[in-house]
Amino acid sequence: MSGDPGVTAGDIARLAGVGRATVSNWRRRHDDFPRPVGGTATSPLFSLADVESWLRRNGKPFEVSAADRLWQRLRASGDDFRLADLVGWAGLRLLELRGDAPPAPGRMPPPAIEPDDPDLPRLLADLAAEHGHAAAFDLLVQRYVQAHSRRLVVTRGDVARLMTRLACRDGDVVLDPACGLGTLLLSVPGARLALGQDSNASAARITAIRLLLAGTPAEIVPGDSLRRDGFPGEVADAVVCNPPFGDRAWGHEDLAGDPRWEHGLPPRGESELAWAQHCLAHVRPGGCAAVLMPSAVASRRPGRRVRGNLLRSGALRAVVTLAPGGPDLWLLHRPKPGERPPAAVLLLDAEGDLARAEREWDRHPDGEFSVPVIDLLDDEVDVSPARHRPRQSGEAFGRRFTDALDRLAAATPVPPALDLLPDRRPLPFTTLSELAKAGVVAISHAPARLPSGGDAPVLTVDDVSAGTGPSGTSAAGPGLIMLEPGDVVATAAGSARVITEPGAALGPYLTLYRPDGERLDAGFLAGFLTFAHTRAGTGSSRMDLRRTRIPRLSLERQRSYGRAFQELARLTETLREMSSLGETLVRLSFDGLLDGHLHPAP
Secondary structure (H helix, E strand, O other): OOOOOEEOHHHHHHHHOOOHHHHHHHHHHOOOOOOOOEEOOOOEEEEHHHHHHHHHHOOOOOOOOHHHHHHHHHHOOOOHHHHHHHHHHHHHHHHHHHOOOOOOOOOOOOOOOOOOOOOHHHHHHHHHHHHOHHHHHHHHHHHHHHHOOOOOOOOOHHHHHHHHHHHOOOOOEEEEOOOOOOHHHHOOOOOOEEEEEEOOHHHHHHHHHHHHHOOOOEEEEEOOOOOOOOOOOOOEEEEEEOOOOOOOOOOOOOOOOOOOOOOOOOOOOOHHHHHHHHHHHOEEEEEEEEEEEOHHHHOOHHHHHHHHHHHHHOOEEEEEEOOOOOOEEEEEEOOOOOOOOOOEEEEEEOOOOHHHHHHHHHHOOOOOOEEEHHHHOOOOOOOOHHHHOOOOOHHHHHHHHHHHHHHHHHOOOOOOOOOOOOOOOOOOEEEHHHHHHOOOEEEEEOOOOOOOOOOEEEEOHHHHHHOOOOOEEEOOOOOOOEOOOOOEEEEOOOOEEEOOOOOOEEOOOEEEEEEOOOOOOHHHHHHHHHHHHHHHOOOOOOOOHHHOEEEOOOHHHHHHHHHHHHHHHHHHHHHHHHHHHHHHHHHHHHHHHHHOOOOOOO
16 A cells, blocks of 8 residues: 555544544545545545545545655555554654764664655655654654554653753753653753663664754663663663553562662562662762652552652652642652751642642742651651642632632622613624635634644643643744734634733644734634634534624724623633632541541531
8 A cells, every 4th residue: 555555534534624523424424435445443544545536526625744645655654563663764764864873773773674665765855854854753753643642651741841840950961761752851951961761662763863853962772671771870960751650560579689779679569669769770869850650659558668768768859749640740859978858748739730830849848738758657658649738728728719709709790891772783793704804804723733842832722721821832843823912812612812922833723813903803802702602502512713703893892892801701710710719628628627637616
């Protein structure tokens, strides 16, 4: 199939800009939809040429980018079990195209695969010319991760950035002993040298190529870090790691006398504590390690001896539950000779707010989530943040609750600025589509995928829904749509906001509306986009916002509507905050009754 690569239903959805359910409907409702040419019954493959022809015949808009076309040709050059090797081969060719030396021989053997598609080198060169060599390879790595999303464990980008900000400094030598595809090492700002190891040689090769293309000096080796340490005796300024969880075959018997276990031999079922001590063994005195752990590691009884020794030595500095259900982020420190262990450790349930984790780490040990080490050294040595919520936070919490209550009292369900008209007359309406045709507003859609590996800020769907600043990042490139003050950004689910600060790029699955400020007010437009979805009452999570009906009003009246919409938006935010604070109040009260520092009133 090298001449006509196969595509999955997910690939078709991406090319056509629709959901996978839509592709399933096309297959059921259209007898002429292309038949599978390979794959399995649950994951069929279709001819790309046949799909393109069908989409054109049926008037379905689609775009096969250079990256997609190359990816399909590359994927068709071998079976899915060798897909990582094919990606590695493409990375080596990109290094050659850029004139770089490949990873050091001996430590990283080349992939034993050579695709027989003669067009692949030309397609690679075309993609590199369009996006740059590093971004071109990242596009292929993204496609690989999507194709094997159920097999691969990839650290979330925002979690990776948090870990490297907390543990690393500019100019550090940084080690990741379970580097996977290199997400953590690529997130390190200004690393002097990146060291990495992974038990999967194909993944290690991809990491090495990504770092070389990104311009980061690197030494990446294949092999099991616990059984065959690739850097024996070497120490780094910082270590970051997202190790495999729940590995009972990690080498308990073979490694029983290993000198890395300074804080105790990890029990057979506690492989994560072996990884934590491995990371500590490779940190220089005074250096830090950031390690992701399952939440259960903080409290499982077999690991209490190791946890206790980590606390006594001053090696364990923080345990942060990043989101409900975990994982936990353990921050470790190798004390300098003679350094006095700290009296407290940070135990924080961040409840999904990663910025809060960073703030509380900066406040530690003076913050309310710092727990005395002596209080933890009991028979359980439980360092679960949920078990040690602060008891003395009532005053601060009370201020937050009453402040929100005051804001709720100040707001009214019907803002005072709204007047009831006794003789209501229907307003003249138009649609967004008609306004776009008249040049009143320009509409743009973000690319479905953005190049990774850079530090250009990206506004995401979650940012728009939560009203927060840009949390995503992307490599800079010509395909990015940069936002300007006065732009309106909307999600398909009906959230919209007005952009007030420049500098961020439009993220995937977002739509940009750029109004002519002399004819259309941004706040007015954002309000109608936000509330149109609720009023439509379709029961669907998606709707065509171009069909949104908008009144034809003067600019002055539009601004009045915009101010009213802002009042309603503030009321909505206050109600959400009150709901969250109310749940927290109930939880804290329940915890207090259970552990005895509260009692029912007589």
